Amino acid sequence: MFAAGLVIAGVVFMREALQLPTGWTPAGPGPGFFPFWLAAGFTVSALAVFLRTWNSPQAQAEPFLPPGAAQRILVVFLPMVAVVALLRYLGIYLGGALYLVGYTRLVGRHPWPLVLAVGIGVPLALFLIFERWFLMPMPKGVVLEWILYGR
């Protein structure tokens, strides 16, 4: 069914490409020309994959995920989404620290001293490397800004 989704995506891409001139313009091929034919090729390939799986029913027999896998994937992925969603408030360092502490403690079940050492040490080291050494400003979030600069 994944291939069916790709076919639909391909059609959407083609529609988007058609917003622009796809034919020959005074300046050569129009801006939509390349995207349109790429999208067309993409759709045709996706259709080929879809039709082939359609014709072999045994492909669906195997369960897609081993038992319990979906839960483990969500446990690692959803907090990532949460950290990115809360980036404005927590920033990469605090958000990362919470993620590290939460995951190593709840999933890894490591002892608290190790959890805290990693959860504090790693973001601190990254902070020093990127903010101080490489001078690359990362999103620090409202909380850390307040702690560091009092605003």
Place this chain on the structure above:
Amino acid sequence: MDVVRTFHDLLYGLSVAASPENLLVAVVGLLLGTAIGVLPGLGGTNGVALLLPLTFHLKPTPAIILLASVYWGAIFGGAITSILFRIPGEPWSVATMFDGYPLAKQGKPGVALTAAFTSSFLGGLVAIVLFTFFAPPLAEVALKFGPPENFAVLLLAFATIAGLESGDPVKAVLMTFLGLLLATVGFDIVSGTPRMTFGSVALQSGVSFVIIAIGLFGIGEILLTVEEALRIQGLRARLSFRDVWETWKLFPRYFWTIVRGTLLGFWIGVLPGTGATPASFMSYGLARQFSPRGSKFGTGEVEGVVAPETAAHAAGIGALLPMVTLGIPGSPTAAVMLAGFFIWGLNPGPLLFQENREFVWGLVGSMYLTNVIGVLIVLTLVPAFAAIVRIPFAILAPLIAILCSIGAYAVNNQVLDLWIMLGSGLAGYFFKKLGYPLAPLVVALVLGDMTEQAFRQSLIMGQGSPAIFFTRPISAFFVLVALAVFLLPHVRNLVRRARRPAVPAEAPGAAGS
């Protein structure tokens, strides 16, 4: 070609590079570069760009040596992350991952690492010799290329990558299309209109290759590993003297792979705009086609590590050739270095060889020295990196996620990129699960802009007729080779299947639903 004079210049260059100041700068550059190469998302291009402001206070010669050393260090370092973590530390170490990681997983990380470093060293060494002696004529040939030839060469790159995918040719083609399609997102270079943005302003600047790669390989890999119920507790890395020796003993049998990878890599590097990344993929693809053990590639073949690594380092060096001789960068990293030339008060071009002998030959001399120092540094420092690998996965997974986020954010400093990263991570997980190859997607994404430009310019030259690709001999040659490379493995399979009619329909194959 005046060989005696070149020798004379080379000796002078070595003496320049061996001065205490230049030597110190080279070692610092190598250490920084290796660290940058190990960090996923922070690439050679980023590293060179970040250090560029620091060089304004240096004289031109140590400045270029510092930046070049960072580049070489990053080339060595990228392999470490690829092999031990299955995250490309650098785009050009994606191909190293294909066999390097399985090798490490089988308990032979020392072999994989030694093979990577040694082939990088050998590819680099031969490329430097080529650089020294065949510089002017090679650059001249590449310069004669027009858009049709460039497009034909790019076509060859895609054909090689799609042809090398053992799995499903249709899915490989599909992923190539998807990569090229993603590359068109953003402003159109010719007409200036925003394309494929679905009305989003943030997408107008395009989708960065680095972010997609971080998502696909970094986040996607975490998800794949988690699915396996944390069975992988980090790969144990031991790099003993015996590992090194045992691996070196294997090297004579890869002689032709090394020669092929080096020549190919150097040539791809010299071509404007194409750097170590396509070179590494093409070399891997060719090695797979030529090797008697080609069908085992992807399961942990040493040769699958040797091929991309020789080509990557050779391409890195090749990329500097048109930069120094003609002022045209051979790769994105070279483009950043070139920006430095003007700030240091130098005019890149052929005159550089006469007016700034110290600069040009100092750079050449330093390439010999840094290659030797670099391989010694990485071979001895790997135990330090081995410590990283012993970290339990429950700590590693969030750590990788944070590093990915920092890397993705650093590219454009925008939060949208983090969402794109997470999205491509999820997509990468599903692609991987369903047997859609990632390599064609990534490569097509990198080369997309260049391909479209070459294609459109060619069509303009040919007044809209695609015949132009066949009427020009060099381009016709490359197009035909591209077709052969893509079709040959599949024709061979069909013939084989036709000869053995009683074979049950399909091998296990990736189940698609």
